[in-house]
Amino acid sequence: DQQVKQNSPSLSVQEGRISILNCDYTNSMFDYFLWYKKYPAEGPTFLISISSIKDKNEDGRFTVFLNKSAKHLSLHIVPSQPGDSAVYFCAASARTGANNLFFGTGTRLTVIP
Amino acid sequence: DAGVTQSPTHLIKTRGQQVTLRCSPISGHKSVSWYQQVLGQGPQFIFQYYEKEERGRGNFPDRFSARQFPNYSSELNVNALLLGDSALYLCASSLAFGSSYEQYFGPGTRLTVT
Numbered sequence: 001d002q003q004v005k006q007n008s009p010s011l012s013v014q015e016g017r018i019s020i021l022n023c024d025y026t027n028s029m030f031d032y033f034l035w036y037k038k039y040p041a042e043g044p045t046f047l048i049s050i051s052s053i054k055d056k057n058e059d060g061r062f063t064v065f066l067n068k069s070a071k072h073l074s075l076h077i078v079p080s081q082p083g084d085s086a087v088y089f090c091a092a093s094a095r096t097g098a099n100n101l102f103f104g105t106g107t108r109l110t111v112i113p
Numbered sequence: 114d115a116g117v118t119q120s121p122t123h124l125i126k127t128r129g130q131q132v133t134l135r136c137s138p139i140s141g142h143k144s145v146s147w148y149q150q151v152l153g154q155g156p157q158f159i160f161q162y163y164e165k166e167e168r169g170r171g172n173f174p175d176r177f178s179a180r181q182f183p184n185y186s187s188e189l190n191v192n193a194l195l196l197g198d199s200a201l202y203l204c205a206s207s208l209a210f211g212s213s214y215e216q217y218f219g220p221g222t223r224l225t226v227t
Contacts (some may be wrong), residue, residue, distance in 0.1 A: 043218030067153050103155030
């Protein structure tokens with residue numbers, strides 16, 4: 001039962017353009033959402049997060065948008081750089097109970113120079 | 114400052130054997146979580162420990178167990194290994210228990226069961 005879904009396994013974008021990675025969730029109890037980036041042979045690295053009381057959070061080139069009614073969030077990277085090439089995981093948690101993270105299956109982003 | 118460290122890096126075991134994986138959290142972090150990442154999937158939550166007590170358990174069989182020591186390091190044990198246990202096992206640490214505390218991941222232990 002996949003509660004967090006990333007339907008695009010891969011995405012290729014030209015350097016300097018915008019990368020948009022999408023994520024959908026099914027559990028209405030989720031109220032905190034995160035994006036992690038993962039390089040080969042490394043653990044996931046925290047990128048950016050958003051609480052359910054917000055609909056947008058920005059950090060430099062990275063912006064996360066949350067649409068609670070659609071149970072959808074997206075990560076925008078502008079401008080995309082070759083160093084951004086990695087697997088991106090969307091994750092969600094609920095503030096009640098254990099704060100374990102539920103991860104999506106990941107999207108492999110390739111930024112072409 | 115050192116990040117989350119895990120040992121060993123790689124491990125090959127035979128079906129039916131037992132394995133112990135180790136994790137040292139970031140200095141000052143008191144919570145440790147374990148995740149299993151099967152190839153092509155996202156990490157899946159196994160356990161969370163805070164102040165040496167189990168605070169959460171995912172949907173894994175009783176063959177999986179863990180503990181946290183007074184120095185906040187942790188061990189994950191898996192008994193009676195199955196081929197399906199082959200995966201990357203990730204440890205994450207956070208300052209405390211609660212979703213407002215970011216989880217920082219180690220590089221993982223790659224377990225292969227033959």
